[in-house]
Amino acid sequence: MATVSPPLPVAATRGSRIVLADGRELIDGIASWWTACHGYNHPHIRAAVAEQLDRMPHVMFGGLANEPALRLARRLAGILPDPLGRVFFSESGSVAVEIALKMALQYWLNQGVRGRHRFVSFQGAYHGDTFAAMSVCDPEEGMHSLFAGALPKQHVVPLPEDEAGMAAFDTYLARHGEDVAAVIVEPLVQGAGGMRFHVPETLRTLRAGLRQARSSAQVVPDIVTLSKALTGGTMALAATVASDRVFEAFLSDDADAALMHGPTFMANPLACAAANASLDLFEREPRLAQARAIEGHLAAALEPARELRGVVDVRVKGAIGVIQLDDMRRIDWLKARFVDAGVWVRPFADIVYVTPALTIDEADLTRLTDALTDVVTAWSRER
Numbered sequence: 001m002a003t004v005s006p007p008l009p010v011a012a013t014r015g016s017r018i019v020l021a022d023g024r025e026l027i028d029g030i031a032s033w034w035t036a037c038h039g040y041n042h043p044h045i046r047a048a049v050a051e052q053l054d055r056m057p058h059v060m061f062g063g064l065a066n067e068p069a070l071r072l073a074r075r076l077a078g079i080l081p082d083p084l085g086r087v088f089f090s091e092s093g094s095v096a097v098e099i100a101l102k103m104a105l106q107y108w109l110n111q112g113v114r115g116r117h118r119f120v121s122f123q124g125a126y127h128g129d130t131f132a133a134m135s136v137c138d139p140e141e142g143m144h145s146l147f148a149g150a151l152p153k154q155h156v157v158p159l160p161e162d163e164a165g166m167a168a169f170d171t172y173l174a175r176h177g178e179d180v181a182a183v184i185v186e187p188l189v190q191g192a193g194g195m196r197f198h199v200p201e202t203l204r205t206l207r208a209g210l211r212q213a214r215s216s217a218q219v220v221p222d223i224v225t226l227s228k229a230l231t232g233g234t235m236a237l238a239a240t241v242a243s244d245r246v247f248e249a250f251l252s253d254d255a256d257a258a259l260m261h262g263p264t265f266m267a268n269p270l271a272c273a274a275a276n277a278s279l280d281l282f283e284r285e286p287r288l289a290q291a292r293a294i295e296g297h298l299a300a301a302l303e304p305a306r307e308l309r310g311v312v313d314v315r316v317k318g319a320i321g322v323i324q325l326d327d328m329r330r331i332d333w334l335k336a337r338f339v340d341a342g343v344w345v346r347p348f349a350d351i352v353y354v355t356p357a358l359t360i361d362e363a364d365l366t367r368l369t370d371a372l373t374d375v376v377t378a379w380s381r382e383r
């Protein structure tokens, strides 16, 4: 059995660098799972959090409101497409998914519709680690297969990728859709499922198909969950954003109609201040252009790896670069070589991938992709 290497103690972070306790500095290829999109310790976010810390680190959200939360909710509603405007804050992506699922269930109950208590999700999906979220993850390939017996059974179906897939999905919904409360899907990419990018048609056909299926299966996706990069990698925060139509189903004189969820740290002002500062940066600085530039760099730098023995696929979408391998028995060897090469890259499943901070500079990005191709080349030779 391969020995699991112990975690590396980190002393500090800055920009796209991780400083280890022994003084070594690693170029971060992961941005702490997408969160540090502006790089670590961005001065604008630090200043906003420090100012909020002086004024009010936290106050309960039950019966009280705070300005950073209201401002953030308004801004998120402004950014998201139109019917999505009603924001519910929590503290992690998994909880945001729990809330979305609960909203969908209670939406139907509040309209007097009984029996819609299951969800449709897709093979390869990952939606979080709490119980309801685990139940909509891929039950076989996912990391929660151990718990299968304890989880509610959902409808897990192949992700439609073409006309035939969409037709199969429609047929499935027509046959089995009567107990479906909602369909849950990761936009653009299945992350923890192995960085699998949706073909562009998938979401479009899914949406079109669901609209058609609405009369027969009564499923319409109109809840969005946000977390990972929401605070620019500083604080735990998530949002579940619903359309007006969903929101209105919870407005009633009947107290039982209210959404039955109230996290203690809901709308934490410190986290909301950080998220507002992060949105400032998206407005003021050219993040989308930076993502496009990273995409161009990754595409050119990783492409040669496609020729290596043992490399199954090389793919790039936005600031995500992936090298898929045919054999991960030497994953610990790979992890150690990356650290030796001065970069922080965490292979998992059958992939080596990078999701760097959007602010990573050209020199660090070059060192990162050089290390990536060097280590994978060495792996390919020795396999």
Ligand SMILES: *Cc1c(COP(=O)(O)O)cnc(C)c1O
Pocket: 092, 093, 094, 095, 097, 126, 127, 128, 129, 186, 191, 192, 227, 228
């Ligand atoms: C990260 C992630 C989650 C879980 O978020 P946590 O904050 O780790 O609970 C859920 N769904 C998707 C698609 C994710 O990428």
